[in-house]
Amino acid sequence: MAVWVPVARELRHNCIMEAGFQCAGCGEWNATNVDESAGRRQSYIEDCQVCCKPNILRVEYDTASQEVFIVAVLE
Numbered sequence: 001m002a003v004w005v006p007v008a009r010e011l012r013h014n015c016i017m018e019a020g021f022q023c024a025g026c027g028e029w030n031a032t033n034v035d036e037s038a039g040r041r042q043s044y045i046e047d048c049q050v051c052c053k054p055n056i057l058r059v060e061y062d063t064a065s066q067e068v069f070i071v072a073v074l075e
């Protein structure tokens, strides 16, 4: 079951937000950069830096709380 994880914004450079996701394969945390300008709902694939499995990341940006939510599922 996929779990939505709120990711606190740590750094912000223009529209790039530093965030993290938990690998759906091994459970390790990975860093990722979310490009706010790409839209409030995004989906892209990023390989886990630990087990190298491709994770499909679904990203939602909540404009009210200014938080990013990321859920990772295996391809």
Ligand SMILES: [Zn+2]
Residues within 6 Å of the ligand: 023, 024, 025, 026, 027, 028, 048, 049, 050, 051, 052, 053
């Ligand atoms: Zn992994």
